[in-house]
Amino acid sequence: MDKQNIPYSVQIKALGLKFGEHKVLEDLNLDIHQGEFLVLLGSSGCGKSTLLNCIAGLLEISEGQLWIQGKNVTWLEPSERGIGMVFQSYALYPQMTVRGNLSFGLKNAKVPPAEIKKRIERAAEILQIQALLERKPAALSGGQRQRVAIGRALVRDVDVFLFDEPLSNLDAKLRTDLRVEIKRLHQQLQNTMIYVTHDQIEAMTLADRIAIMRGGKIMQLAAPAEIYNRPKNLYVADFIGSPSMNFIEGELQNGVFHSPAFTLNLQDYAFITSPSSGQKVVLGLRPEHILSGTQAATASQQITARIDLVEPMGSDTLVYAQVQGQKLRVRMDGQAQVTAGEMLSLGLQPERASVFDRSSEQRL
C-alpha cells in the first residue's frame, strides 16, 4: 500500500501537555493515515495514555493542534470529535444492560430509536454478543465485557477508534484470542485505530506502524519489521525483541568492529552515516540472528563460545554463552541437544546486526 497518497485521519501538530509544571508531552508531531492501525508502545509512565486522552479530548492540551478527518478539533468536546474509546477497565455502566450500554451514546446524540436498534444489531453481530444484550456487565466474563466496550465505539459509527491497553486485564489465552479479533475487526471496518500498549507482541502483531515512546517523546515511528530489523537507537533496540538484543561495546577501525572478545568485519553492513575510524560503538546482535549448529558455517564469520546455561522452552531453546568473558544470548532450535559446559560454534551475520554510536546512542 502506498501511504503517500492516503489522506491523513489524525494529525497531531506540536502538541504539548503539562500537569501543573510537569511537562508530560512536548512538541509532539504525529500524522496517522486513513485506515491505519497505529500502536503507541512504551513502558509504563511514558505518556501513552496521556497522548491518547489528548486525542480523545479528555485532557485539555497546553499547546499545539489536533486535526481529525481534516477538521481542527483542538477545542471540541470528546463526543464531537468522531472518536470512540475502549478502556483497560472496560468502563461499562454497571447499572445498565449491554443494550443500555450500547445505546447510551446514541441516545445522548438523539439518534432515532429505530436507527439505534439497527446499529446495535449490526454491532452485536460483528462482535458475536447477540445473546448477551439483556445482561448486566456483572454477569459477563472479562472477554465479553471488552467486546461490549468495543461495541460501544462501534455503534457510534466513529472515524477513529482509540484503545487504551484494552487487553491488559485479560488472562493470556483470552488476550491472544481478542487480539486476533481486533485485527480482524480492523480488516473488516478499515477504520483508523490508535492502540496503546506496553506489550510488544501486541504491538508487533497488530500495527501497521508502531510509535515507540519514551519520556513523552517518540523514539521511532515505523512499520514493525523496520523497528525490529533497523532500530533507530539503542533504546528501541533494547526495548523490542524478547529476549533482548546482545550489546557488545567496541571500536570501529577501517570498517572492522574490534572488541576484547572478537572482531567482526562490517563490510556487508549498511551504514547510514559513514563512521570515522576509531569511533566508539555498540554492536547489537539479536539472539535469533546468531546462527548455531549446522547453520553456523553458512554465516560469513564464526566464533566459538562456551555454554553457561540452557533454557529449553519447547519451540526454541535459549542459550546463555560466553566468548572471552563477553556474555551472549543465543536462540537455538527447540530440538537442539546442548548442555552447559560444552563449546558451541556460532555464526555471526554482520548484515543483520545493528551498530550504534556509543555517545549519541543513534544507529550508524
Next chain:
Amino acid sequence: MHAETLEPHGPKPKRHFSRTNIMLYGTLLLISIYYLMPLWVMVMTSLKGMPEVRLGHIFAPPIEVTFEPWVKAWSQACTGINCDGLSRGFWNSVQILIPSAVLSIMVASVNGYALANWKFKGSEVFFTILMLGAFIPYQIMIYPIVILLRELGLYGGLSGLVLVHTIFGMPILTLLFRNYFAGIPEELFKAARVDGAGFWRIYFRVLLPMSLPIFVVAIILQTTGIWNDFLFGVIYTKPDLYPMTVQLNNIVNSVQGVKEYNVNMAATLLTGAVPLLIYLVSGKLFVRGIAAGAVKG
C-alpha cells in the same frame, strides 16, 4: 466405617464451646445487657401506672399493663403553653427533617460529584475551605446566623431552621460524597464523556444508579443529626414550631405538678423511635455504604 480413625481426614471437627468462644460470647452478652438495661427500665416504666411506679421496683415488669402514659405523652402532656402532647412536636420535626435532609443531600451529592470529577481551578482550595467549616465549633456561629435569618425574614420560622440544617450538613456530606465518587473508576466517567453525556446526564444516568449505599449513609447521618438536634431548634424557632426534642425537654423538665416518670419514659421512647427505625431498616446498606465510601481517600 464407624471405627475411630486417628488419622485426620475430611472436615476438621468444630468445637462449639472452646475457651475462646466462651470468652467471646460472654463478653458480648455482658455488653448487650449493659446497653439493654436502661431500655428495659424505660419500656417497663412506660407501661406502668403511677401508683406502681411509686413502688420503686424499676426492673420489675408491670403487674398491670397500661398504655395510658403513651397516649398521654403523645396527645395530652403539657409542654409549656400547649397541652396537646408530643404530636405537635413530631409533625414539626417531620416538617423540618424532610426538606432539610432532601435539600442537603441533593446539594452535597452534586457538590461532591463536581469536586471529585470536574476539577476546576481552585477546586482543591474550595474543598479545603469547606472542610475547615466542619471543624469550626458551631456555637460561635449562632448569633451571626440569628442576624442573617432576621435580615432574610426567616427568623422564627421552619424554613429558617431548614436552611441552617442544610448549611451545617454541607461539609461532612460533601466530604462523604466526594470520597465515594472519587472511588469510582475515572475511566467510567471518561467513557460517559466520550459517549456525549454532560455534567447532569453523567450524574443522573451513570453515577446515581450506582450510589445507593452512600445515599443511605447520608440519609441516616442527616436523619439522626437533624431529628436529634435541640440547640438550633430551640434558638431559631418559636414555641409553636418547636421540634420534638425541645418539646420532650419541656415535658420532662416541667416544674409544675408531680413527676410522671411513666409519661416521661413513653415520651422519650417516642422521640427516639424515628432514628431507631431508620437504623433498623437500613442497617445492612449502612454498613456497606460506610465500607465503600468512607474509607477511600
